[in-house]
Amino acid sequence: MPEAPYAYDGLDRVLHERARLSLLTSLAAHPKPLAFADLKQLCGLTDGNLSRHLGVLEEAGLVEIRKGYEGRRPLTTCRLTPAGRQRFVDYLTVLERVVRDAAEAARQGQVDGDPEPLPA
């Protein structure tokens, strides 16, 4: 019986990553597509990192990237795909469980006795 109550398999590495988590949250929060520069600002990322992480998210089918123009300047915009939104929600469910488990745990184990030197 391989019970592994704390294994948290649902923490997909594509989503469970600071920068990407940040991007997805930003995107989820804004119904309209967001521009490259907006995301950069919202998530505090450098151009290079943003480009890279967006690439990863697109590759995984989580976001849709559209390269167009505003006037005659290039403007890259980005939105969640429906599948992306779903996976994000699923991920969040797991994350909620983690937080619940952990918060509970942290409270419970608060008074951790003295370091007894192990009977043997």
Next chain:
Amino acid sequence: MPEAPYAYDGLDRVLHERARLSLLTSLAAHPKPLAFADLKQLCGLTDGNLSRHLGVLEEAGLVEIRKGYEGRRPLTTCRLTPAGRQRFVDYLTVLERVVRDAAEAARQGQVDGDPEPLPA
């Protein structure tokens, strides 16, 4: 004004990692030290990975590892340090915020209109 509301700086990479998060939660949940084999079971990790991640956590001062014997078999036990518990709690605070932001966001942005082809 570098506002980056979704930057989540508090998501320390040492903690924000599936295996390690799993380990810390296990440890936080159990007031008594846990044995290597217990952690392996609880977190669904292989020997090698467990060893590696425990090493990282110890290096970072988050856990204390004690190598002893039970009878005459080696028995490695592990517990959170006070500092470790604190950092875990801090991390959880950020994670809670992420979940809150994101859950809110996911609900809000639910009805994402059709993919309008960008005026230009």
Next chain:
DNA sequence: CGGCGTACTTTGCATCAGAAAGTTGATGCA
């Protein structure tokens, strides 16, 4: 027409998670 700024992309490096192989020593058994 030459430098500057915007808007990204590409490259390179250093780290690191996970898998596989190795180590040490106790126990079973013939």
Next chain:
DNA sequence: TGCATCAACTTTCTGATGCAAAGTACGCCG
């Protein structure tokens, strides 16, 4: 006793990857 097995870890290796720095392309200003 000698050999094989198993338990409990550790070490090594390799591919992936996050981040930073350099690079590209193009419009705009003077």
